Amino acid sequence: MSKPVLPDGFVAVVKRDCETCQTVVPVLQQLAAATDLTVYTQDDPDFPGDPEAIHDADLAVSWHHDIETVPTLIRVVDGQETERTFGWLQSEWRTFTGIDDLGEGLPPMRPGCGSKSVDPDLVDELAVRHGGSILRSRRIEVAEAEDEIEMMFTRGWSDGLPVVPPTEQRVLKMLSGTTRAPDEVVATVPPDLVDASVEKVAIAAVMAGCLPEYLPWVLTAVEAACNDEFNMHGLLATTMPVGPVLVCSGPGTRKIGMNSGINALGQGNRANSTIGRALQLVVRNIGGGRPGEVDRAAHGNPGKVGFCFAEADHESPYGTLAGQRGLDDDVDAVTVFAGEGPRGVVDQLSRTPESLANTLAHQLQAMHHHKLVMAFDAILVMGPEHARVFADAGWDRDRIIFELHMRLTTPFDELVRGAGDIDEGIPAQAASGFLAPDTSDGPTSLPKFRSDGLMLAYAGGGAGLFSSIIPGWVNGETGSKPVTRAVQY
Amino acid sequence: MSTRTILDPTGEQSVAERARLARPASLEGLTVGLLDISKPRGNVFLDRIEERLVGIGASVKRYKKPTFAKPAPVDLRHEIATECQVVIEALAD
């Protein structure tokens, strides 16, 4: 519904349930006699009676004209408001109207009351009734006897868990989490290459269970995932068990209550659980990426419902993953990584960095297959207890990664197909150099990771001498490159 | 609860059917736009339609799009939408 035009002259908005409005009734009578006055009443259609009022029954006039206080007196010229005053201040009303004896005998000042159109119990409903027209998505009626959550399952819009029905009210509220316009295109979503507007992403965020303050993170994740570099399309189409993994960092993660501590990679935190899920619902419902269709994963992994966690960047001895990838450590950022489910590394006895690095290297080498190298990246997530071993020894991020690379270089003859009585492995002709090993050992050995293929993140509970490896999908041009983006609010 | 209407979460690639707009009771006193698609002889047809419309109390505004081969330019569509209450487009063959 469009904004109702106010009649020229003076317009007063009042309600009976406000003592100040009752106080100014004689003033309204005086104004009605001397000027063109139109009175709108928000509650009782018979108030004030004299002068007669128009009942703003659906509060359209009040809502569209941003009435926050009653009484409000507005001057309207040629259908346009030129000025307004609210509450009762005798001197101001007299100047405003040019009537010198206006409200003679009344107290000089009475504060106004809250407009019914800003009543907290009504405000969401009014936003839908009068502001819902900003939403462009198709409206779908849920038949009387139908359960909307069941209906969303039936239509194929769920990832297998119940989704929150995206009502206009909920979507409008979600959109309050960003300053971006609802019709702004966020990204073109694979595999169907459909433009996703801020509104459509907000719908997915509602369905995933997000709060409005998570929306900027979801929008950033969608932007980071839907581009050629990250290659979300390939990630869907692969038979490997990978999905988009979101690593969030910056002070904003704490503002929205993300978990970077105990069970950071697990369940139970609303922001962690829903931000990653919202991205996957965008891919499913807007992009059309559904398992068994374009998504060809042989096994998948439970993280494909949504895999998102925060780094404890404020406590990290080696900065953030976003920092490693070129942003400032204190920037709110999202890194999206094509990853599998995490696997734990146990080492409860290493007291020296060398010993712990040896353990981590062995487990990283085993990722996917110990004889397959340079094809996959990984994120190593350390918590306080393992990270402390390195920090105490003065190893910073670069040193840790360097030392791991040193331990992750394997003689070629151990990797070649057939070696160790295992058919899987590197083709023999790789020794002649097409993998271009960048180690000092020359072509007789190969590193597990390409030079920037091993990333560190910092998260986890204070007790537990464990780390977690998130193995990646095929890297580089044919696969996926991690993408890091600063959060746009 | 106002959860009985929900917003479509999909990319809306499949076309949804829509219904005709509500029609006025009569054309009397309304401004009717005649949009000539620029095919030969269409103007004669529209001239007659104009006469008949005026005869039943409508006022008529004439528009012509540059070519029948393409949709009317957005400015023209906007102009018609702001100036007319009803529109008649003719004459395709």
Place this chain on the structure above:
Amino acid sequence: MHDISDLELRGVPGVFVASDQFVTAAESQSKSLGYSAMARVFTPHPIQDRTDEEMIAYADAAFDQIVSRVTAG
């Protein structure tokens, strides 16, 4: 047909007039626009070789139908 479809989206009820050669095309096009119900009226074919008198006769014959498609009466 795109014009009428768009103008209706802009709030202006409309009708599309074409010769009866256009019946099938109009049907499939309106469907692809998601607007099968689009109002349309057909005149006889051919058009381009008709005299003024013949065109006026077409217009007179179609007039009531055209009006009925854009009014609720």
